[in-house]
Amino acid sequence: xxxxxxxxxxxxxxxxxxxxxxxxxxxxxxxxxxxxxxxxxxxxxxxxxxxxxxxxxxxxxxxxxxxxxxxxxxxxxxxxxxxxxxxxxxxxxxxxxxxxxxxxxxxxxxxxxxxxxxxxxxxxxxxxxxxxxxxxxxxxxxxxxxxxxxxxxxxxxxxxxxxxxxxxxxxxxxxxxxxxxxxxxxxxxxxxxxxxxxxxxxxxxxxxxxxxxxxxxxxxxxxxxxxxxxxxxxxxxxxxxxxxxxxxxxxxxxxxxxxxxxxxxxxxxxxxxxxxxxxxxxxxxxxxxxxxxxxxxxxxxxxxxxxxxxxxxxxxxxxxxxxxxxxxxxxxxxxxxxxxxxxxxxxxxxxxxxxxxxxxxxxxxxxxxxxxxxxxxxxxxxxxxxxxxxxxxxxxxxxxxxxxxxxxxxxxxxxxxxxxxxxxxxxxxxxxxxxxxxxxxxxxxxxxxxxxxxxxxxxxxxxxxxxxxxxxxxxxxxxxxxxxxxxxxxxxxxxxxxxxxxxxxxxxxxxxxxxxxxxxxxxxxxxxxxxxxxxxxxxxxxxxxxxxxxxxxxxxxxxxxxxxxxxxxxxxxxxxxxxxxxxxxxxxxxxxxxxxxxxxxxxxxxxxxxxxxxxxxxxxxxxxxxxxxxxxxxxxxxxxxxxxxxxxxxxxxxxxxxxxxxxxxxxxxx
RNA sequence: GCCGAUGUAGCUCAGUUGGUUAGAGCAGGGGAAUCAUAAUCCCAAGGUCGUCAGUUCAACUCUGACCGUCGGCACCA
Numbered sequence: 062x063x064x065x066x067x068x069x070x071x072x073x074x075x076x077x078x079x080x081x082x083x084x085x086x087x088x089x090x091x092x093x094x095x096x097x098x099x100x101x102x103x104x105x106x107x108x109x110x111x112x113x114x115x116x117x118x119x120x121x122x123x124x125x126x127x128x129x130x131x132x133x134x135x136x137x138x139x140x141x142x143x144x145x146x147x148x149x150x151x152x153x154x155x156x157x158x159x160x161x162x163x164x165x166x167x168x169x170x171x172x173x174x175x176x177x178x179x180x181x182x183x184x185x186x187x188x189x190x191x192x193x194x195x196x197x198x199x200x201x202x203x204x205x206x207x208x209x210x211x212x213x214x215x216x217x218x219x220x221x222x223x224x225x226x227x228x229x230x231x232x233x234x235x236x237x238x239x240x241x242x243x244x245x246x247x248x249x250x251x252x253x254x255x256x257x258x259x260x261x262x263x264x265x266x267x268x269x270x271x272x273x274x275x276x277x278x279x280x281x282x283x284x285x286x287x288x289x290x291x292x293x294x295x296x297x298x299x300x301x302x303x304x305x306x307x308x309x310x311x312x313x314x315x316x317x318x319x320x321x322x323x324x325x326x327x328x329x330x331x332x333x334x335x336x337x338x339x340x341x342x343x344x345x346x347x348x349x350x351x352x353x354x355x356x357x358x359x360x361x362x363x364x365x366x367x368x369x370x371x372x373x374x375x376x377x378x379x380x381x382x383x384x385x386x387x388x389x390x391x392x393x394x395x396x397x398x399x400x401x402x403x404x405x406x407x408x409x410x411x412x413x414x415x416x417x418x419x420x421x422x423x424x425x426x427x428x429x430x431x432x433x434x435x436x437x438x439x440x441x442x443x444x445x446x447x448x449x450x451x452x453x454x455x456x457x458x459x460x461x462x463x464x465x466x467x468x469x470x471x472x473x474x475x476x477x478x479x480x481x482x483x484x485x486x487x488x489x490x491x492x493x494x495x496x497x498x499x500x501x502x503x504x505x506x507x508x509x510x511x512x513x514x515x516x517x518x519x520x521x522x523x524x525x526x527x528x529x530x531x532x533x534x535x536x537x538x539x540x541x542x543x544x545x546x547x548x549x550x551x552x553x554x555x556x557x558x559x560x561x562x563x564x565x566x567x568x569x570x571x572x573x574x575x576x577x578x579x580x581x582x583x584x585x586x587x588x589x590x591x592x593x594x595x596x597x598x599x600x601x602x603x604x605x606x607x608x609x610x611x612x613x614x615x616x617x618x619x620x621x622x623x624x625x626x627x628x629x630x631x632x633x634x635x636x637x638x639x640x641x642x643x644x645x646x647x648x649x650x651x652x653x654x655x656x657x658x659x660x661x662x663x664x665x666x667x668x669x670x671x672x673x674x675x676x677x678x679x680x681x682x683x684x685x686x687x688x689x690x691x692x693x694x695x696x697x698x699x700x701x702x703x704x705x706x707x708x709x710x711x712x713x714x715x716x717x718x719x720x721x722x723x724x725x726x727x728x729x730x731x
Numbered sequence: 732g733c734c735g736a737u738g739u740a741g742c743u744c745a746g747u748u749g750g751u752u753a754g755a756g757c758a759g760g761g762g763a764a765u766c767a768u769a770a771u772c773c774c775a776a777g778g779u780c781g782u783c784a785g786u787u788c789a790a791c792u793c794u795g796a797c798c799g800u801c802g803g804c805a806c807c808a
Contacts, residue, residue, distance in 0.1 A: 317736095400743095429766070480756090
C-alpha cells in the first residue's frame with residue numbers, strides 16, 4: 062500500500078505580514094513533504110490563512126474596507142510568499158472560503174448531535190462608564206467600580222459552549238496510548254499536566270461581532286476563533302477523495318504558543334465530531350521560536366535588530382537566495398527548540414557548508430571530465446580500491462541516517478549528516494589526489510576516483526533536495542541529470558550507489574553556490590540592515606537603540622485631518638514635574654508616580670509602564686508631558702492612574718517625552 | 732509573583748538507557764597540497780560540562796536546592 066504523508070502548518074492570522082518565524086514553520090513543512098515525496102509517498106502539504114474575528118473586523122473598518130476585501134488583500138501576502146521560498150503547498154485554505162465554512166458548520170452540527178454543544182451564558186460584571194468588564198476582586202466594597210466609584214452591573218451574554226470538561230479522561234487515555242501524539246516529549250508532559258488540572262467548558266461563539274462563521278440554526282452567533290480555525294485541517298480535504306486517502310494528518314507543526322489548542326481542544330473537537338482514536342492526528346509537533354539575541358521574533362521586533370539583520374523573509378530570500386535561507390532555517394535550528402536568527406550566521410553557514418563543502422566538491426571534480434570526453438567515466442569493478450568501497454559504504458550509511466533523521470523529523474541532523482558526507486567526499490578527493498593520477502596517466506584509477514566523486518555529489522544533491530530544491534537541481538544539471546521529480550511509489554532516496562550512469566554527458570557551469578566573499582557579504586549586510594563593526598557607531602554598548610530607519614508603515618490608520626481647534630479640544634497635554642516615584646511590588650513594568658501638574662487639588666498619581674526603562678530615582682525632578690484629560694484608569698489592587706505619560710519605544714528601551722527647557726508645571730502644550 | 736524552558740570549548744550546538752582520555756562545525760594557531768569560487772586536507776590548542784549538596788563502586792548524564800538567562804501568564808498599551 063502506498064504510504065502517505067499529510068503535513069500541516071497553522072493557518073496564519075492575516076492581521077500582520079509574514080515574518081521569518083512564519084516562514085520557518087512553512088519551510089519545515091515543505092521540506093518534510095519533499096522528503097516524503099522523494100521516498101515515493103503520496104504527500105499532502107497544507108497551509109492557509111485564518112481570516113475571522115473581531116480584530117480583523119475592526120482593522121477593516123479602520124481602513125474603510127469590507128472585511129472580505131481586507132482579508133483578501135492580506136491573505137494574498139501569504140499566498141504569494143510561499144513560492145518565493147520554494148514552498149509548494151498542495152492546497153492553501155482560507156477560513157472565509159465556502160468549503161471551509163460549510164465544513165465547519167457540519168462539524169459543529171456533529172458536535173451538537175453528540176450533545177457536546179449547549180447554549181449558556183457568560184455572566185460578567187460591567188461598568189458602563191468604563192465600558193469594560195470587571196472581575197469580583199477588582200471591585201471596591203459594595204461592588205463599586207474602582208475607577209468611577211459607581212456600582213457595576215451584572216450583565217450576561219449568550220454563548221455556545223463546548224463540553225470540554227467531559228473529555229479530560231478520554232484525552233488522558235489517548236495521550237497514554239499515543240505517547241508521540243505531542244512532541245517533543247517535554248511538551249506532552251506539559252499538555253498532560255494541563256489536562257490533569259481539569260478542563261473547563263469552552264465558550265465557542267460570540268454575539269458581539271459578526272465577522273465569523275454563523276452558528277447553524279442561530280445566526281446571531283458566530284463561531285469563536287478556535288472552533289473555526291482548527292477545523293481547517295479537515296475542511297481542506299472534506300468531501301473529496303483526499304479525505305479518505307489522506308486523513309488524518311501525520312505531522313501538524315505548531316508553535317509552542319498554540320500547542321494547547323492543537324493538543325487539547327483539537328482532538329476533543331474531533332472526538333466529539335465522531336472521530337475514533339485512530340482517526341485523530343498522529344503527531345502535533347511543537348517547534349520552537351526563532352530568537353534574535355534571545356528575544357522572540359515578533360511584529361514589534363521587525364526590522365534591524367541588534368545588528369543581526371532584517372527578519373523579512375522576502376528581503377532575505379532576495380538577497381541570499383531562497384535555498385540558502387531554507388537551508389539555514391533547517392540546519393541551524395533544532396526542531397522543537399528555539400534557534401538563533403542572524404543574517405551573519407546565515408551567511409557563514411551557507412559559505413562553509415554549501416559553497417566550500419558541497420559546491421567545491423562538484424567544482425573540483427568536473428574539470429577532470431576532460432580526460433573522459435566530458436562524460437562520467439566508466440570504472441570497472443576491478444579498478445576499485447578499498448578507499449572507493451569505503452566511500453560507497455559511507456554514502457549508504459549517511460543516506461540511511463539522514464533518512465531516519467528526516468523521518469523523525471529532525472532536519473538539522475539530516476542535513477548535518479548530509480554535509481558530513483560531502484566533507485568525507487573532499488577528504489577522499491584529497492587522499493586520492495586525482496590530479497596526480499592525471500599527470501601519471503593512470504586513467505583507470507582516475508576514472509574510479511572521478512566517477513566516485515561525481516556519484517557522491519549526486520547522492521548529496523538528492524539528500525539536500527528537501528532543503529535546497531532549486532540548488533539541488535542546479536547541481537544535477539551540471540551532472541547531466543534531470544531535475545528531481547518525485548513520483549508516488551518510486552523511492553528516489555539515494556540508498557543505492559550508482560545512480561549516475563557512466564558516459565552521462567556532464568555540463569559544467571557557473572558555481573552553484575555563492576561564495577559570499579567579503580564584497581558580497583558586505584553587500585548583503587547592507588541590503589539586510591546588518592550592523593557590522595565598521596558601520597556601528599563607537600561605544601554602542603548601552604546607547605539607546607538608534608532610531609531605526611523605520612519603514613514608516615501606514616499600518617495604524619492615520620487620523621483624519623484635524624483642525625488645530627479640534628486637536629486642542631481633544632487632547633490636553635500638560636507639562637508636569639515628577640515629585641516622587643516608586644516601584645510597585647509584583648508589577649515588574651509599573652512605576653507609581655506622584656506628579657505635579659500645578660493643580661490646586663495637588664499632585665496626581667500616575668501609574669506608568671516604564672519600570673523596565675527608568676529607575677524611579679532617575680525620574681524625580683524630571684519634567685514630563687502628561688495627557689491630563691484621560692479618565693482615571695484602574696490597574697487593580699487599588700492602583701488608579703490619573704493620566705498618562707508620553708513616551709515612545711520598546712518597553713525595555715522606552716524614552717519619555719520632555720522639553721528642552723523647564724517650564725512651570727501645568728503649562729499647556731501647544 | 733505563578734508556570735515552563737535552559738545553562739557543555741571564544742561562537743552555534745551534539746551528547747542516546749549514568750561507565751575507560753566529554754564531541755562536531757565556525758573563528759583563532761601550525762602544517763600539507765595546488766584539482767577547485769584562495770575553496771580543500773591534516774595536526775595541535777582550547778571545557779573544574781552554571782554552583783552547591785545528595786544517590787551510586789561510578790554522574791555532563793539521576794535527585795534536591797540555589798544562581799544566571801529566556802519565554803508564557805499576571806501586570807502593562
